Amino acid sequence: MLKTSTTNVVPEKKVEAKNKTKFRLTANDKYYASIFAGPSLFLLGLFTFYPMFRTLYISMFLTNTFGNTTLFVGLENYVKLVTSPDFVSSMWVTLVYVVGVTFFTIAMGLLLANLASQKLPGIAIFRTLYSVTMGVSVSVAAIFWLFIFNPSAGFFTLLTKLLHLPTVNWLSNPTMAMWAIIITTVWMHLGFVFLVFLGAIESVPTTLYEAADVEGVSKHYQFFHITLPMISPTLFFISTITIIGSFKSFGLIDLITKGGPTNATNMLVYRIYNDAFFGGNYAKSSAEAIILTIIIAFFTYLQFKFLEKKVNY
Amino acid sequence: MINIDERKILKNLFSYILLIVLAVVILVPFFIGIWTSFLPTADILKGNYFSTNISLTNYLDAFTKTPILRYLGNTVVVSTLIMLAHLLFCSMSAYAFVFLDFKYKKFFFALFMVTMMLPGEAAIIPNFQTVKALGLLDHYSAMVVPALTSAFGTFMLRQAFLQTPKELKEAADIEGLNHFQIFWKVILPYNRISLITLGAYSFLGAWNSYLWPILVTFSNESRVIQNGLKQLQSEETFNNWGMIQASAAIIVIPTILVLFIGQHYFKSGLNEGAVK
CATH class of the missing domain: 1.10.3720.10 (MetI-like)
Structure with a gap:
């Protein structure tokens, strides 16, 4: 960095600059680093690391109703969880939800992005319309869909009546309640996923498609053998963030089904929340939180690894 | 030649139909939510979506009573x-x-x-x-x-x-x-x-x-x-669907407007990033 000194700089100044630079790169950096990185480190320590260790700690104790630890029990809370049919069914429900949401979000996102990547007059309007759910927050999505699923006046009830089909009571039927939550989640995420896929599809070199056209390859075949492999990094990225997001899902469940009917949509985070703040069982809730952490950490790690690999190429 | 053109038009027509159907499916929750926010709750609960009693009462209620x-x-x-x-x-x-x-x-x-x-x-x-x-x-x-x-x-x-x-x-x-x-x-x-x-x-x-x-x-x-x-949904207003839909609309309309206006900048921002 000191090579920048030029001949028209007077010697005194040069020395001064040299000293300053050297000074800054050694002793002073420590002082600056504590000012620059200190606040963030302190905050992350207090609100991310401390609670993680605290949760791990609580999960190995019995607790009273105030959340104070009373008796060390080791892994007993975990053993209790994995042997309790209630928790196992909750994990299954979460898994069904995660798989359902991820599958339908990606399938619908790809379908929309592929359609909207065609070069047709007026296609810009459709692109805007398809991305519209990006502006929808959890509570708005829940309200709109709660009304659609409403058993007496909802849109689906009206539709089934109109077609003389048997009416379905969406939110009191365990299977349909799960579908209701999946549909709402997919709808809410679709706008964002569509835009990301559209960007990826548009960046595929057109020469590939032109070559395929010359060969007389069908569009269907082109999609599966050109588009999909070319956008596979984006596909992986969207899959992992959708999986992570679905494992952490809470708001829609709280607003639409409250975990019901009969625990049919009682997923992991909803259980953590209920066991701690309504059940008063902090130890159980903490053990569940640690299980959630392990799952999320695993998928985030996968994503980091993949991104690293991509950068290296 | 004419044959190829006809096939192309037919293909495009099919694309447009699919595009429109999907747009309708995605937008239906919006349409219903925003439309019913203008209707009296009594009509909504009867399933009378085609009521002509359109008013801004629900919005006034949402602003003044909640x-x-x-x-x-x-x-x-x-x-x-x-x-x-x-x-x-x-x-x-x-x-x-x-x-x-x-x-x-x-x-x-x-x-x-x-x-x-x-x-x-x-x-x-x-x-x-x-x-x-x-x-x-x-x-x-x-x-x-x-x-x-x-x-x-x-x-x-x-x-x-x-x-x-x-x-x-x-x-x-x-x-x-x-x-x-x-x-x-x-x-x-x-x-x-x-x-x-x-x-x-x-x-x-x-x-x-x-x-x-x-x-x-x-x-x-x-x-x-x-x-x-x-x-709102769990309190006194439990079944006042008109007002609840109006509240949802009040929240979602500004965000969507910002999104539409912002999309232009968002896109050019992405392009700028790509050039870098």
């Missing part, structure tokens, strides 16, 4: 504070990781990365106890203080700061600027697009957060809009 404006105000304040805090603290820590040399730098950076793997949902019990001990419950600060910084934001800005041209840093060195000056006058202005992106991301994240605010707020004075709608 604390929805208060909820919106609370959310704007909390989200703005979190956004500003992220911009400041994340850019500061990112600066330290890129431009400063200090002991255990790699270790501290690894800590930041690990933080990104830990879900906040799993930390609610100790964090609730911390916030309670600090006496912050049911205040804006209960939502703002734990969210003052973000590991993801730091990581994102670090990646951006790493791209800063060497010449810029060297010029600042020659000028004899100290780190505060370099940070404020050189690095932040140069990375303004990344800062805008992080700002938008943080604001939206705070705007949409649901679980943490529901734990730490109990009164309308501090309640945010995401929890407020649940409150």
Whole structure:
């Protein structure tokens, strides 16, 4: 960095600059680093690391109703969880939800992005319309869909009546309640996923498609053998963030089904929340939180690894 | 030749039909929600969607009989504070990781990365106890203080700061600027697009957060809009669907307008990033 000194700089100044630079790169950096990185480190320590260790700690104790630890029990809370049919069914429900949401979000996102990547007059309007759910927050999505699923006046009830089909009571039927939550989640995420896929599809070199056209390859075949492999990094990225997001899902469940009917949509985070703040069982809730952490950490790690690999190429 | 043209037109027609059908499917919840927000609740409950009793009564009711404006105000304040805090603290820590040399730098950076793997949902019990001990419950600060910084934001800005041209840093060195000056006058202005992106991301994240605010707020004075709608829906207004739909519309219409206007800038921002 000191090579920048030029001949028209007077010697005194040069020395001064040299000293300053050297000074800054050694002793002073420590002082600056504590000012620059200190606040963030302190905050992350207090609100991310401390609670993680605290949760791990609580999960190995019995607790009273105030959340104070009373008796060390080791892994007993975990053993209790994995042997309790209630928790196992909750994990299954979460898994069904995660798989359902991820599958339908990606399938619908790809379908929309592929359609909207065609070069047709007026296609810009459709692109805007398809991305519209990006502006929808959890509570708005829940309200709109709660009304659609409403058993007496909802849109689906009206539709089934109109077609003389048997009416379905969406939110009191365990299977349909799960579908209701999946549909709402997919709808809410679709706008964002569509835009990301559209960007990826548009960046595929057109020469590939032109070559395929010359060969007389069908569009269907082109999609599966050109588009999909070319956008596979984006596909992986969207899959992992959708999986992570679905494992952490809470708001829609709280607003639409409250975990019901009969625990049919009682997923992991909803259980953590209920066991701690309504059940008063902090130890159980903490053990569940640690299980959630392990799952999320695993998928985030996968994503980091993949991104690293991509950068290296 | 004519045959090929006809086939092309037919294919396009099919594409348009599919495009329109899918657009309708996606937009139906909006249409129904916004349309019913103009109808009297009595008609909605009868399933009479084609009622002609259109009025703005539901909107007037929502504004005058519910604390929805208060909820919106609370959310704007909390989200703005979190956004500003992220911009400041994340850019500061990112600066330290890129431009400063200090002991255990790699270790501290690894800590930041690990933080990104830990879900906040799993930390609610100790964090609730911390916030309670600090006496912050049911205040804006209960939502703002734990969210003052973000590991993801730091990581994102670090990646951006790493791209800063060497010449810029060297010029600042020659000028004899100290780190505060370099940070404020050189690095932040140069990375303004990344800062805008992080700002938008943080604001939206705070705007949409649901679980943490529901734990730490109990009164309308501090309640945010995401929890407020649940409150409206569960309180006296239980079956007043017209007013609830109006409340949802009041929240969603501004965001969608911003999105439509912002999309143009968003796109050009993406392009700019690509050229770089």
